[in-house]
Amino acid sequence: DQQVKQNSPSLSVQEGRISILNCDYTNSMFDYFLWYKKYPAEGPTFLISISSIKDKNEDGRFTVFLNKSAKHLSLHIVPSQPGDSAVYFCAALPASASKIIFGSGTRLSIRP
Amino acid sequence: DTGVSQDPRHKITKRGQNVTFRCDPISEHNRLYWYRQTLGQGPEFLTYFQNEAQLEKSRLLSDRFSAERPKGSFSTLEIQRTEQGDSAMYLCATSPRSGKGYEQYFGPGTRLTVT
Numbered sequence: 001d002q003q004v005k006q007n008s009p010s011l012s013v014q015e016g017r018i019s020i021l022n023c024d025y026t027n028s029m030f031d032y033f034l035w036y037k038k039y040p041a042e043g044p045t046f047l048i049s050i051s052s053i054k055d056k057n058e059d060g061r062f063t064v065f066l067n068k069s070a071k072h073l074s075l076h077i078v079p080s081q082p083g084d085s086a087v088y089f090c091a092a093l094p095a096s097a098s099k100i101i102f103g104s105g106t107r108l109s110i111r112p
Numbered sequence: 113d114t115g116v117s118q119d120p121r122h123k124i125t126k127r128g129q130n131v132t133f134r135c136d137p138i139s140e141h142n143r144l145y146w147y148r149q150t151l152g153q154g155p156e157f158l159t160y161f162q163n164e165a166q167l168e169k170s171r172l173l174s175d176r177f178s179a180e181r182p183k184g185s186f187s188t189l190e191i192q193r194t195e196q197g198d199s200a201m202y203l204c205a206t207s208p209r210s211g212k213g214y215e216q217y218f219g220p221g222t223r224l225t226v227t
Contacts, residue, residue: 009152032214043116043203043218044155089154093214098143098168100214102154 003027004092006103014111019077021106023090026071030092033066034100035075038087047088048075077108085110114138116219118204124225125194132190133222135204144187145216146179147203148172155203155218161187194226 005024013019025033031052036044050057050064050073057064063076077084090103117136125131137144142163147155158177160168163184173179176194181187191198201223205216 004154032212034214041220043205043220045218046215049212049214091154091214098160098162098213099145099157099170100155100216101157104153 002104004090004101004103006090006106008106009104010107010109012109012111013080015082016079019075019080019084019108019110021075021077021088021090021108023073023075023103024071025073025092027092027094028068028071029095030101031095031097032093033064033073034091034093035062035064036089036091036102038089038105044089080108080110082110082112084108116204116206116217118202118219118222120222121220122223122225124227127196127226128193130190130192131194131224132188133202133204133224135187135189135206135219137185137187137204137206138208138217140208141206141217142184142209143207143213144181145205145207146187146189147205149201149203149221150199158189191224194224196226199224199226 034049035047037047038044066073087105087107089105091100119134144161146158149155159179161181176192179189201221203221205218207216
């Protein structure tokens with residue numbers, strides 16, 4: 001059972017425009033939602049989080065939005081830069097748990 | 113470099129052989145996690161240590177898998193009698209005692225190929 005779903009395996013965006021990555025989840029008991037970024041030959045790196053009691057968190061060019069009624073979150077990157085080309089994993093942390101549950105990832109390509 | 117390190121980076125083995133992977137955490141990170149990632153999927157949780165205590169194991173961790181963290185520092189993951197389905201990237205991650213558990217620092221992974 002996939003509790004965190006990323007339905008778009010890939011996304012291509014022009015440099016300078018907004019990138020929007022989407023994620024859906026099925027479990028209402030998640031405490032935090034996360035985005036991790038992964039470059040080839042490296043492990044994932046933490047990017048940004050949002051508590052389940054918030055609906056928006058912003059960090060520089062990155063903003064995460066949480067819509068609890070729709071069980072949906074999204075990551076906005078604006079403006080998109082070439083270095084943003086990577087695989088982005090949506091993830092969630094259940095309450096009182098240590099393990100992160102990851103989605104299958106979206107490969108973002110920023111084209112010039 | 114003071115990040116999480118994993119050894120080896122690549123391992124090719126024949127079906128039925130045993131393999132062992134090592135993870136060295138960031139200094140003073142007391143929490144350590146193992147994940148497995150297959151092609152086209154995100155990392156899947158395998159097991160979690162707090163210091164030397166193994167506190168959680170996934171049902172993915174069959175009897176052929178064992179993990180240890182004997183002194184609360186480095187950890188090993190052993191797979192016995194490997195099967196082709198064990199081919200995957202094995203990722204180690206650590207997090208500090210004082211941090212939020214969701215901010216985990218990943219190593220580069222060990223890619224296992226079982227032939």
